[in-house]
Amino acid sequence: MRRYLVKILWGNIMLTSKKYVLTLITSILIILSISSIVYASEALINVNNLNVRNGPGTDFDTIMQVHEEETYEIIREQNGWIEIQLEQGTGWITKEFISIQGTETVEQGEDKNIISNQSVTIIHDKTTLREGPSTDYEIIGNVNQGTTLEVFDHVGGWYEVQWNEERAYIPDWSVGTDGSLTNGAPSVKDKTIVIDAGHGGRDVGAIGASGNFEKEYTIITAQKLKYYLEILGANVILTRSHDNYLSLSGRASLANAMNADVFLSIHYNSTPQFPSAKGASTYYYSERDSILATTIQEELLKATTMDDRGIHQESFQVTRESHRPSVLLELGFISNISEEQNIQSSVFQEKISKGIINGLNEFFSY
Ligand SMILES: [Zn+2]
Structure with missing residues (x-):
């Protein structure tokens, strides 16, 4: 063709x-x-209530939602979005929250073009190179800061590069182009971060203007944050990776048992009686954690441009029982229609990850 x-x-x-x-x-x-990578494979959905849109991007309308453990035939991929076969017609989902099953047939072979002699420069030491464009692929090597690599392709947030006579993949923001998550050395590297997706199972958390539950948004944020932190070399543990119930003590004791460098409890706010309430706030229990709360809150606001609802000392069980540096984040109001819509977009979720990671980097640099 x-x-x-x-x-x-x-x-x-x-x-x-x-x-x-x-x-x-x-x-x-x-x-x-x-844009013409073709897969003869299926998408396994990893989260609940994943929006299916009528085009490849968050600007397109949501036509339905798909749920955890469902599979759909993949038609094609474009810029990090996957077109899937639905019972009637097709729709687009972000690649972030799916796993690809089966063998993929990449149609483009030897005749692939080099993107106009583009090259990228590595900005972090020991940036990992992978076999394919996802953290699911094996690490095949690493390169140090200052290395320049020739680029062949840019798909789904990953660059395909030439490395030692081989093709390898690196995340696009780990190189010297716009959108890098950090400005200096990635100090989250080798840190143990326990991320707690608030609520889960029978504890649905707050209810959004759309009727969606807080527990569904917190898991999306936790998984995205884990994805980016792992690329930067952090050791990330989620208190839950599925829609299951966990006690508050269980969440805190995991952070204690793992001797976490930081414990983050992820939440979304809701005040149905004040539907215009919006913005982010950060809570800490021990005075020791006020610096962590400050750096995360500041960077979060910079990255997302959300309203500042401040940092507060509060006795929440999950931060009180954690003996590790801990904060509880309220990342916006799902009772506010426009803030909830923002929270549903993967672009906004990326900004949240970027803000939290920048805040962590700053905290670790103290
Ligand atoms: Zn909550």
């Missing part, structure tokens, strides 16, 4: 023979080759 198209386009170029047309068409060809 693609070769045929190439011939037609080259025909046009010969006819017009104008240089700017050639440049334009070359760009189109490159875009076509990047």
Whole structure:
């Protein structure tokens, strides 16, 4: 299919023979080759209430939701979004919260274009290279700060690069381009971070304006944060990775048992009686944790531009019983229609991760 198209386009170029047309068409060809990875496989959904949209991005309308442990045939992938076969028609889901099952047939082979001689520079020491564009793939090596690598492709937040005669994948924000999560050395590296997705199971937490439960949003945030922290070399433990009930003492004692460097309890707020309430707040129990609360709250506000509801000393069981540096984060109001919509978007969830990680880096640099 693609070769045929190439011939037609080259025909046009010969006819017009104008240089700017050639440049334009070359760009189109490159875009076509990047976006046409085809999978003969299935998407296994890892979370509940994952929005299915009518196009590849959060700007498109939600047409339905899919749930944990369901599988759907994958039609294609584009910019980190997967088009899946539904009972009627197709829809798009973000690749973040699915696993791909079965063998993937990547249609593009030897004829893949190099993206206009683009190269990237590594900004963190020991950045890991993987076999494929996800943390599910094996680590095949690592490279140090300052290394420059030639780029072949950019798909789903990962660069495909040339490394020692091999193709390898690195997350796009671990290199010297816009959107890097940190400004200096990643000080979360080798730290043990216990992330507690608030509520779960029969404890649904707060109820959003949409009727969704807080427990569903907290797990999405926890998983996203884990994903980014692990790329930066942190050792991350989730108190729960499924929709199951856990006692508050159990959550705190996991942080104690793991001797966590930091324990983060993730929550979303709700005040149905004041539907316009919005913004983020951070709670700590021990005076020792006020610095952690301050750095996270500050960086969170910078990254998300959410309203500042401040840091507060409060006796919540989960932070009181944790003997490790701990904070409880209220990451916005799901009772506020527009804030809940923000919280549902993966772009906003990425900003939350970025803010928390920057706050952690700052905390660890003290
Ligand atoms: Zn909560």
